[in-house]
Amino acid sequence: MRLFGDYNIKNNQLYLGKYKISDLGDIYETPLYIYDENLIRENIRKCKDHFGENGKNIVAYAGKAFLVPYMCKILKEEKVSLDVVSGGELYIAYTSGFPMENVLFHGNNKSEQEISMGIDLGVGRFVVDNFRELQLIEKIAMQKNKKVKVLLRVTPGIEVNTHKYIKTGSVDTKFGFSMIENEYIKAVEKSIKSQNIDLVGIHCHIGSQIFDPKAYEYLSYTMMDIAKTILEQFGYQIKELDLGGGFGVYYNENDKSKEIQEYTSVILQSIKKRANELNMTVPTLIIEPGRFIVANSGITVYKVGAIKKIPNVRKYVAVDGGMPDNIRPALYDAKYEFVVANKVYGHKVENVTIAGKCCESGDILIKDVYLPILEEGDTIAVLSTGAYGYSMASNYNMALKPAVIFVNNDDIKLVCKRQTFNDLLTSYVI
DSSP states (O other), X not given: OOOOTTEEEETTEEEETTEEHHHHHHHHOSSEEEEEHHHHHHHHHHHHXXXXXXXXXXXXXXXXXXXXXXXXXXXXXXXXXXXXXXXXXXXXHHHTTOOGGGEEEOOTTOOHHHHHHHHHHTOSEEEXXXXXXXXXXXXXXXXXXXXXXXXXXXXXXXXXXXOGGXXXXXXXXXXXXESGGGHHHHHHHHHHHOSSEEEXXXXXXXXXXXXXXXXXXXXXXXXXXXXXXXXXXXXXXXXXXXXXXXXXXXXXXTOOOOOHHHHHHHHHHHHHHHHHHTTOOXXXXXXXXXXXXXXXXXXXXXXXXXXXXXXXXXXXXXXXXXXXXXXXXXXXXXXXXXXXXXXXXXXXXXXXXXXXXXXXXXXXXXXXXXXXXXXXXXXXXXXXXXXXXXXXXXXXXXXXOOEEEXXXXXXXXXXXXXXXXXXGGTTOOO
């Protein structure tokens, strides 16, 4: 078990700062998402300190990891950019007062409505994924008499060792302009010739949960070589190079996570080295950490309900959440560390399987974990669920989405209310 930030153990109980986790679960009801705000801010500042180069480069938080209005407020205060992947995320950022000029608008199948909204709101960059999107931006920008800044997403053809569902930079992927038959070159040519598109740079992303910083050395060389090809063919040197995110974080003892500077130093050194070899100017560099910023800051808290022992087979312990609030174990076979928050260490432990409450055989949070002897009403905390927990939550089985709270020293802030049954009815028409 590894605790981050202000999470700590006192009197055999799990705390965040001075607050007992089991008490927070009682007050705000479970399931409950809890975040350490200080750790989020600390991680943002680490990224800026080790990559920003006094404001020359850009850190853009990947909003898909976790985005609510209060998170936008933190990002604005910490003076970082934001990458969004849908009209919904863009609207959350806009209504939260986040500066639109600091938004990068991603997405592999943006609708006309989303593109129009992005242009109207004045997003800083569209990250363009395909020719259809390029044509739509050109058409809509022309109608609105606007010139739109874009980055072209290029698929660098780099294989990395990660789950197939979060591998995005290989040749066979739904994302980006391919290097096969110089598809990206055609996109560059179309962008440069357009009166309503301002090509400012190129973008790539090779996947998530990448633990080997050397992958970013190869990526940096590849992307600078692409930039050189663009320069030679069009006499145009890109101003910005976005290398995406994907920096691995700790979920369990099998994850060999690194400090952010181990990634950023490789990127900065490799880009500068290759730019010098190619006799090119170093562009403004962009990274898009999401998981790195929020994953270890968040936990999910549950209460134990039914306990079922099948002799000589397995002991199931059911909790009051599961797939609707954390789909990753079922979707990716993701492994987390578990803590019994109200009795962290026990004189006796047992092997149990933690099951969710959905009518679904696959609703298992973890199999075969050793925990202190569990009883109904115990509080279980799943560690490092700050990324892709709430953001992937659903109402499957008409489950209510949990509340989200942020703890910052002495302050507790409810940033997202727990849903009510009436909330489930708001979209229905009879």
